[in-house]
């Protein structure tokens with residue numbers, strides 16, 4: 001059931017014990033919006049915790065509350081009044097749904113592909129980040145912004161908007177960020193912490209750029225990592241940004257073979273709706289950033305995604 005922002009605030013206000021979760025492979029928005037909401041609810045005197053069913057990259061240790069994020073455990077289910085799923089539909093939350101026995105389920109998201117499968121869903125595709133919705137909620141609830149909340153919300157805003165450069169950045173995004181600065185955020189401290197990369201990751205970026213291929217007559221660029229390469233490279237997040245900038249490229253793709261018949265796909269575009277391509281394979285995302293999982297061997301998956309991307313490009317010419 002779709003709810004409004006004020007109904008979302010009312011659902012949060014009426015719960016005492018709240019568990020917050022977000023998508024697997026959590027990014028700055030998933031973690032920032034989760035911890036931001038946790039600090040907010042705690043300031044209102046509620047019991048709130050964050051459970052994420054994945055490893056949390058160490059760069060996010062700059063966020064207050066990083067140390068208290070736990071993994072859900074199906075064998076020891078947690079009881080709660082409300083489970084809040086952030087920054088995804090309820091499907092990509094690992095075992096969290098099974099590990100939390102909650103009376104109510106609320107989903108807050110900014111993805112246009114949200115499947116509205118939760119008991120209550122609030123989706124705002126015009127917001128650059130789920131953290132921007134958390135900011136909106138600070139104005140709906142009797143919350144006094146603290147530095148802890150501000151650092152977490154700012155991180156979500158900054159990471160999902162490419163530090164206020166992507167097309168999803170609005171004046172509202174920047175006003176929200178400005179308010180976070182008024183509450184103690186120092187932008188360079190956060191960006192320097194998030195930019196840190198191990199030496200080996202920088203070398204891996206070099207190797208990945210060497211592997212980049214152009215297709216669809218130069219309108220698309222891809223990096224395709226087979227299972228052995230994927231296993232060897234610890235962090236691949238920055239690869240897509242490296243090929244997105246190639247002149248003439250409309251769509252960039254990074255595909256990683258994670259298992260023999262399981263490949264993860266990330267796509268970025270300069271305007272063509274890549275969420276439609278991702279949806280064809282059960283994935284989702286935004287117009288300019290989307291992803292999916294292909295349950296097929298590396299070569300088949302590579303051919304399948306390249307064909308789908310090429311088709312989308314020709315249809316948009």
Ligand code: 5GP
Pocket residue numbers: 023087088089092111113265266267282283284285286289290291292293
């Ligand atoms: P990324 O390429 O950074 O993993 O994801 C780009 C965007 O697409 C993010 O907003 C992410 O949440 C979304 N996305 C990535 N993979 C999937 C997927 O398998 N399913 C859905 N629904 N969304 C995805």
Ligand code: MN
Pocket residue numbers: 029030087110128129130160
């Ligand atoms: Mn997000």
